Amino acid sequence: MFKIQIICVGKLHYKELYETSKxxxxxxxxxxxxxxxxxxxxxxxxxxxLDEEGKKIIQTIKGDYIILTDANGVEMDSYEFAKVxxxxxxxxxxxxxxxxxxxxxxxxxxxxxxxxxxxxxxxxGHNIFRIMLLEQIYRAFSIITNTGYNK
Amino acid sequence: MFKIQIICVGKLHYKELYETSKxxxxxxxxxxxxxxxxxxxxxxxxxxxLDEEGKKIIQTIKGDYIILTDANGVEMDSYEFAKVxxxxxxxxxxxxxxxxxxxxxxxxxxxxxxxxxxxxxxxxGHNIFRIMLLEQIYRAFSIITNTGYNK
Numbered sequence: 001m002f003k004i005q006i007i008c009v010g011k012l013h014y015k016e017l018y019e020t021s022k023x024x025x026x027x028x029x030x031x032x033x034x035x036x037x038x039x040x041x042x043x044x045x046x047x048x049x050l051d052e053e054g055k056k057i058i059q060t061i062k063g064d065y066i067i068l069t070d071a072n073g074v075e076m077d078s079y080e081f082a083k084v085x086x087x088x089x090x091x092x093x094x095x096x097x098x099x100x101x102x103x104x105x106x107x108x109x110x111x112x113x114x115x116x117x118x119x120x121x122x123x124x125g126h127n128i129f130r131i132m133l134l135e136q137i138y139r140a141f142s143i144i145t146n147t148g149y150n151k
Numbered sequence: 152m153f154k155i156q157i158i159c160v161g162k163l164h165y166k167e168l169y170e171t172s173k174x175x176x177x178x179x180x181x182x183x184x185x186x187x188x189x190x191x192x193x194x195x196x197x198x199x200x201l202d203e204e205g206k207k208i209i210q211t212i213k214g215d216y217i218i219l220t221d222a223n224g225v226e227m228d229s230y231e232f233a234k235v236x237x238x239x240x241x242x243x244x245x246x247x248x249x250x251x252x253x254x255x256x257x258x259x260x261x262x263x264x265x266x267x268x269x270x271x272x273x274x275x276g277h278n279i280f281r282i283m284l285l286e287q288i289y290r291a292f293s294i295i296t297n298t299g300y301n302k
Contacts, residue, residue, distance in 0.1 A: 120270055
């Protein structure tokens with residue numbers, strides 16, 4: 001089965017969002033194996049060196065294709081994002097998606113990423129952002145499999 | 152006190168998101184009066200005429216300045232969005248923000264709007280979108296008042 005791994009720096013501070021996360025994880029599990037790994041955020045000042053947090057991210061990455069969510073990344077619509085996922089599925093590559101902390105990630109991790117993607121010109125906190133990402137992954141599978149989703 | 156009204160077509164299907172909504176409503180209430188009105192979504196096909204849903208939206212609008220969230224609207228970053236809110240605050244105008252259903256809103260409502268704003272090239276369901284909007288409103292007040300917010 002296709003595999004997606006999400007690596008998040010930091011926990012969800014809004015506890016009820018774990019319930020929303022679980023909702024989407026269950027919905028996505030029809031289409032893909034999904035694992036979410038939370039990494040402790042370091043409180044080093046920006047710009048980041050490859051500190052404990054960064055090393056932990058690199059150790060954790062399991063996917064063949066690495067996507068970094070990044071304010072300076074390329075903006076895509078939901079169909080373009082679905083196409084990225086579909087292409088990797090078709091060639092049997094797994095995906096790791098990294099959500100950095102609010103200070104971003106180190107240059108080393110930026111260089112590792114095959115794709116840097118921005119979801120919005122706006123800044124969203126990581127609590128909300130994790131849910132936005134899960135929603136787009138589920139939406140991507142709805143697009144790929146042509147099954148409806150409009151919640 | 153400054154007033155923001157959010158007019159949403161449709162309910163939140165993910166019940167726990169009411170808890171997240173309440174969180175942000177409480178956080179926003181330090182800065183502004185905030186009311187959220189839910190309007191029943193009609194199931195008329197696209198393109199929409201000014202049906203019951205549209206008439207209800209128009210009857211409900213209380214703000215001086217009307218913002219429509221719209222996939223074809225202008226993309227702004229969080230600072231530009233904060234500036235829009237700050238400008239209206241400074242001249243004592245209240246704001247109504249409309250979130251349409253998944254078929255969008257009628258042309259009449261598009262014409263009523265003073266500003267049409269897009270949050271992302273991506274499509275987000277209205278469940279998640281309502282939370283994204285509340286987060287951006289709170290973030291806007293954090294920017295305007297120069298108080299920190301990085302959850």
